[in-house]
Amino acid sequence: MAIENIKFSKEELARYNRHMIIPDFGEEAQKKLKASKVLVIGCGGLGSPALLYLTAAGIGTIGIVDFDVVDDSNLQRQVLFDIHEIGEPKVEAARRRLEALNPYVRFNLYNTHLNSENALDIFREYDVVADGTDNFPTRYLVNDACLLLDKPNVYASIFQFEGQVSVFNYVNEHGERGPNYRDLYPVPPPPGLVPSCAEGGVLGVLPGILGSLQALEVIKIITGVGEPLSGRFFTFDALNFENRTFNIKRRADNPVNGKNPTITKLVDYELFCGVRAVEEKPLKEITAKELYEWQVKGKKFQLIDVREPYEYEIAQIGGELIPLSTVADQAGRISREVDVVIHCKMGGRSSKAIRELEEKFGFKNLYNLKGGILAYIDEVRPELTKY
Amino acid sequence: MATVVIPTPLRKFTNQTAKLQISANTVGEVIDSLTRDFPDLKKHLLDEQGKVRSFVNIFAGDEDIRDLQQEKTVVDEATIVSIVPAIAGGIQFKSSHHGN
Numbered sequence: 277m278a279i280e281n282i283k284f285s286k287e288e289l290a291r292y293n294r295h296m297i298i299p300d301f302g303e304e305a306q307k308k309l310k311a312s313k314v315l316v317i318g319c320g321g322l323g324s325p326a327l328l329y330l331t332a333a334g335i336g337t338i339g340i341v342d343f344d345v346v347d348d349s350n351l352q353r354q355v356l357f358d359i360h361e362i363g364e365p366k367v368e369a370a371r372r373r374l375e376a377l378n379p380y381v382r383f384n385l386y387n388t389h390l391n392s393e394n395a396l397d398i399f400r401e402y403d404v405v406a407d408g409t410d411n412f413p414t415r416y417l418v419n420d421a422c423l424l425l426d427k428p429n430v431y432a433s434i435f436q437f438e439g440q441v442s443v444f445n446y447v448n449e450h451g452e453r454g455p456n457y458r459d460l461y462p463v464p465p466p467p468g469l470v471p472s473c474a475e476g477g478v479l480g481v482l483p484g485i486l487g488s489l490q491a492l493e494v495i496k497i498i499t500g501v502g503e504p505l506s507g508r509f510f511t512f513d514a515l516n517f518e519n520r521t522f523n524i525k526r527r528a529d530n531p532v533n534g535k536n537p538t539i540t541k542l543v544d545y546e547l548f549c550g551v552r553a554v555e556e557k558p559l560k561e562i563t564a565k566e567l568y569e570w571q572v573k574g575k576k577f578q579l580i581d582v583r584e585p586y587e588y589e590i591a592q593i594g595g596e597l598i599p600l601s602t603v604a605d606q607a608g609r610i611s612r613e614v615d616v617v618i619h620c621k622m623g624g625r626s627s628k629a630i631r632e633l634e635e636k637f638g639f640k641n642l643y644n645l646k647g648g649i650l651a652y653i654d655e656v657r658p659e660l661t662k663y
Numbered sequence: 664m665a666t667v668v669i670p671t672p673l674r675k676f677t678n679q680t681a682k683l684q685i686s687a688n689t690v691g692e693v694i695d696s697l698t699r700d701f702p703d704l705k706k707h708l709l710d711e712q713g714k715v716r717s718f719v720n721i722f723a724g725d726e727d728i729r730d731l732q733q734e735k736t737v738v739d740e741a742t743i744v745s746i747v748p749a750i751a752g753g754i755q756f757k758s759s760h761h762g763n
Contacts, residue, residue, distance in 0.1 A: 409751070412751045415751055433750050434750070435751075436672070460720065461718050462718075464749060465749055509747075513668075515681070516681060518668075520668075520725070520743075522727065522745070523727065
């Protein structure tokens with residue numbers, strides 16, 4: 277909607293008063309917020325505070341993309357949700373909370389897995405995109421979709437005690453376009469080299485800080501107030517309370533918008549990031565039910581748990597604890613005579629352990645517990661604690 | 664001499680040390696010294712050809728060394744060399760092919 281057609285009710289004027297009395301903000305900036313459409317990708321740790329502040333600020337239309345449901349282990353950091361919403365789609369729970377916060381905002385929900393087929397259609401109608409996902413394929417997908425559709429992308433990312441923020445693909449008042457994610461990181465790390473938050477953990481308050489910074493940059497881009505974090509890359513180390521702001525530039529060899537672009541449409545981002553193991557031969561797997569049958573029948577086998585000791589304390593199913601990082605050193609403890617089932621939380625670390633043991637030590641008797649201890653708890657031992 | 668800032672994900676390879684003083688004249692020498700003292704860091708910082716991996720950014724002061732003289736960028740006592748790898752955390756947006 278054009279700015280001149282934006283009107284505020286008496287209630288809205290009262291609500292946004294603290295914005296409008298800021299001399300450099302005023303009613304004009306508030307109108308721009310109401311006229312704008314913002315897409316938030318992922319309503320988790322980063323999306324929670326970003327959505328709360330964007331909603332409170334009075335953005336006109338907010339789109340929310342997330343395919344997940346609320347889980348108890350989310351509540352340590354995802355402040356949008358509460359215990360009554362466990363099991364509910366995140367986008368639905370988010371809308372209920374946000375509508376109660378600000379009834380003057382319109383919400384579009386996308387309870388779906390963002391992919392190369394649907395991204396452009398979803399992004400098209402928005403002015404600004406805020407990316408709060410937690411995996412490399414989606415990072416590159418969001419980046420490229422924003423480049424192809426000429427949208428600014430407010431990026432934040434976190435890991436353990438550390439966060440990063442930047443504004444990508446922003447065009448300033450002189451028509452100069454800023455750098456994007458591919459200029460900063462041309463290629464993703466190979467799978468397994470950099471752990472995800474699900475593996476490496478994150479301090480709950482950290483996404484609260486970084487997601488709020490994302491909301492700040494979205495508001496600055498829309499209103500034209502201040503100078504967005506374009507061409508700059510902010511990092512925050514919560515442990516030392518140190519932040520740095522680096523200068524970053526566009527690259528001529530950027531495959532999407534460099535001198536000789538080779539990517540003109542969305543590609544297969546899982547393939548690009550190597551997370552789809554095309555050439556790896558499949559591991560031998562066992563389901564939780566099959567493992568239970570082995571146990572009931574009294575079959576002779578060895579069960580190895582490659583999680584960390586603190587995870588073992590939360591829940592364990594009788595495996596011998598050999599954390600992934602020590603597997604090579606403790607390979608001597610693993611049987612070569614009987615079948616060996618290796619498990620972790622969800623099946624990722626145990627498959628790494630199996631590949632390492634097969635490659636370095638030539639094991640041929642190893643089975644990966646599909647879905648890890650979580651699947652086993654779901655199907656066999658629901659009384660155990662999930663985490 | 665320069666100060667190197669090690670990011671959280673790589674601190675497990677530096678005995679949890681976040682900052683190190685390294686005697687060196689260039690960024691390349693800083694990296695050589697670092698990977699000599701902490702050999703496990705090497706595969707995270709350098710590829711098989713010994714080049715800095717492209718998902719790791721190295722900044723001398725506030726500038727990306729790719730905008731300076733790459734590994735030949737000169738450092739002095741006041742230089743802070745920051746290693747900033749790509750991180751993708753955010754939410755439990757599980758990648759169906761790569762969950763754990």
